[in-house]
Amino acid sequence: MPPLRIAIDAMGGDYGPRATVTGTALALAERPNASATLYGRHHLIDDELSRLPATLAHVRERIDFVEAGDCLPVDMTPSRILRDVPSGSLHASLVALRDGEAKACVSGEHTGAIMALARRHVGMLSAVxxxxxxxxxxxxxxxxxxxxxxxxxxxxxxxxxxxxxxxxxxxxxxxxxxxxxxxxxxxxxxxxxxxxxxxxxxxxxxxxxxxxxxxxxxxxxxxxxxxxxxxxxxxxxxxxxxxxxxxxxxARMLGERLQAEFQTGWYARVVGRLAAPVLRRFLQELNPVRYNGASFLGLRATVVKSHGSARAEGFAYAVRRAVDEAAMNLPDRLMS
Amino acid sequence: MPPLRIAIDAMGGDYGPRATVTGTALALAERPNASATLYGRHHLIDDELSRLPATLAHVRERIDFVEAGDCLPVDMTPSRILRDVPSGSLHASLVALRDGEAKACVSGEHTGAIMALARRHVGMLSAVxxxxxxxxxxxxxxxxxxxxxxxxxxxxxxxxxxxxxxxxxxxxxxxxxxxxxxxxxxxxxxxxxxxxxxxxxxxxxxxxxxxxxxxxxxxxxxxxxxxxxxxxxxxxxxxxxxxxxxxxxxARMLGERLQAEFQTGWYARVVGRLAAPVLRRFLQELNPVRYNGASFLGLRATVVKSHGSARAEGFAYAVRRAVDEAAMNLPDRLMS
Structure with missing residues (x-):
């Protein structure tokens, strides 16, 4: 069976290739049936790929990359996107999805931008x-x-x-x-x-x-x-x-307050240092790593949005989600 | 100046008079311009009043109570309330508000029940x-x-x-x-x-x-x-x-998880015991005591809902809120 290829917008999200490259590799390590093409700035992606830890060396051969420009300008509103249809890494990965070069796409861009471009390039299921x-x-x-x-x-x-x-x-x-x-x-x-x-x-x-x-x-x-x-x-x-x-x-406010509470007074500071591993476990629950990945349902192909603030681990979650949805042919079976 | 009288539905909320009586006293201790009439089961209210701590003895003379039946049956839907107009402690306190015997009303009943009865008895401001x-x-x-x-x-x-x-x-x-x-x-x-x-x-x-x-x-x-x-x-x-x-x-889920995190493994349990005072401070933020009290705006008089799960301290917050809104004649000045 040919590997299930995922188009990755390598530039979207707050951390760009620093999160998306390792995140993609982490996901592929857990999904042996999948491969990925990263779209974005050639030299930045190459740089991150060369820094992949040895434990991920075995997935390197399942990762390609294609020069595709940058992420969207921050002030790019959905209405402007629909008017200008900007090029760049998100555009390139959605075009790859449209042309059948990939079975799913993952991006950390803004929801409105992804939805606008995905509807244009990938299209909607007629039954939805x-x-x-x-x-x-x-x-x-x-x-x-x-x-x-x-x-x-x-x-x-x-x-x-x-x-x-x-x-x-x-x-x-x-x-x-x-x-x-x-x-x-x-x-x-x-x-x-x-x-x-x-x-x-x-x-x-x-x-x-x-x-x-x-x-x-x-x-x-x-x-x-x-x-x-x-x-x-x-x-x-x-x-x-x-x-x-x-x-x-x-969740963000409570996380900050919890940490502040352990900074208030010498006793709290001492206990806070002792409690650090326990608190870290708890604060994990509050960050967008867990269950990262929003699915766009109703499009002709799988598109998953990663949280803009996700780091490598969170991005990996979104990529795994995309692989799993594409492996099940979710779009075709959505109205079944 | 005659004291500003608040009608208290003593029976509403999960804890009934156990929360409302002490809560009212706590609020009056901080609002010397206010007095309160408690509506509900005479003997239950009297019982709680007799147990008020000595520190609150000075507010006792500003608290009256009136026999007024019980809280609403749990299955009392707003539609049934509008049909049946049930008697009981909420009804009695809203009637007192309507008749000018009180300047504000506080209840821990369900929002829909309070709103339905308050619109009927107190009425709406014509400008709203x-x-x-x-x-x-x-x-x-x-x-x-x-x-x-x-x-x-x-x-x-x-x-x-x-x-x-x-x-x-x-x-x-x-x-x-x-x-x-x-x-x-x-x-x-x-x-x-x-x-x-x-x-x-x-x-x-x-x-x-x-x-x-x-x-x-x-x-x-x-x-x-x-x-x-x-x-x-x-x-x-x-x-x-x-x-x-x-x-x-x-917030409830995170509070539970935080406590569970400090129960997982011997190290976490030991640290959890040391961290107890700090955690308690933090968990305070998560409970509905802080800022308890939802204001019903647009009625002809002040009505404040206390969270159903509020205890005495939380109920006191809602009573203080009612006093402050009534003291400012908020309903009359709402559309100014």
Missing amino acids: SRPAISAAIPTVSHRPCYMLDLGANVDARAEHLVDFAFMGAAMVRLVDNVSLPRVGLLNVGTESSKGERRVREADAMLRASGSSHIEYVGYVEGDGLFIGNTDVAVCDGMVGNVALKGSEGL | SRPAISAAIPTVSHRPCYMLDLGANVDARAEHLVDFAFMGAAMVRLVDNVSLPRVGLLNVGTESSKGERRVREADAMLRASGSSHIEYVGYVEGDGLFIGNTDVAVCDGMVGNVALKGSEGL
Whole structure:
């Protein structure tokens, strides 16, 4: 079987090739069926490749690279992207995906930029009315909950929410091996009479669907996201985006406060030094490494966004996700 | 000046009189201009009053109580409440507010129940199109950010969002002494072309308003909530509700994980014992005591909801908030 090739935007994200090159190598070490082509500044990628640790030397032969310019200018808005269709590393990797040279693409660029260029180059599945962005969040049960949409759409209608429910469930079933995904609709309460009209309509449609592919669990409230009794939580992109970014902001603040607490007074400082390994383990939970990678569902091919602030380990997570989605032919089977 | 009387629903919330009686006394100790009437089960309230610590004996004379039945049945939905108008402690305290026997009301009942009964008994300000619920969230800057709406409305239109902006700003200006509140609109990005139509319309209306009472800062993203560069963050009730409850769920999960991390292995357990006072300080940040109290804006009189899981200290925070809002005549000045 020819290896499954992933197109990597090597320049996107806060750390560029410093994160993407090692991250890609780390992922390939765990996915022997995959290979990668890195798109970006030739000399920067080459430089990072030459510095790969010896433990990753065996994956080097599965990594190619192609000169493809830089990441997007920081002020590049989605509207400007659609107008100007800028060249560069993201553009080049999406074109490779479009032309069948790769089966999936990973980028650390901004969500809006990736979505705009991916829709243009890769296109949408005809059966899907709207694309959606999904990411996994950690839960108390240690089984992740996939939330969607996270901002591909605002003003989603009831039928879009229903599509998101089935797309999310298909992803979880195929890629994460959950045989009967539990799917919930985010709402302001669990009463059937509560909430936005579109959410109530989507609830009625999901109840009526009688699909044997999902276990529809009804409404889920915001705090329910982290409890782990639903595998897929469906909402409009505005709600999901604010809730997810809010969670990231809160986690960051709490991480800073925890560290500050261990700097306040001599006793706390001494204990803080002793507690450092334990705290480090905990702070790992707060950073975007775990479950890094947002899936763009509804496109004709697999596109995964890595968090802009991800380092090599986090980027590796996003690449593994892309490999796993592409290996399952997720886009083709999304509406099954 | 006659003392400012607060009607307390003594039975609402997870702990009933065990939290509300001491909580009320704690608040009165810090607000010498206020007195309170507790509504609920006579013997339970009397019992708790007799157990008040000696340090609170001096406020005892400012506390009355009135037999008023129990809290609402747990299965009492807002729709049933509107149909049946159940009696009990919440009903009695809102009737006292309506009849001018008190200037504010505090309850730990469910938001939907309080809102439904308060709209019925207390009524809405005629100048306000829709009521809104607001609560303060902690920020990195240690200056709170007030978010609204948190679920009084779903499907808010642009003009409602603008009303929320001015109501939130008036509250912060009058009660929290922020002379020129910075007001932002929650959105999926900071670009002017992005986001829901109603949010973009509200943005245009706020920019055009030229009000000298607020400093409109434009769009705020979810993670911006915790940064502290806005005093009031405005959104639809669906977005605010999911984001706030999501934050609560995340904080709870992280608190549990942090404690679990210090239980894993003998070294962590030993260090955990040494770190206990520092961790306790940190975990305080995660519980709903701090900034407890959601304000119902747009009603004819001050109504504050205490978090259901609040204990005495948390309840005291909500009572202080009610005293401060009533002392400023916030309802009358809300649309100024």
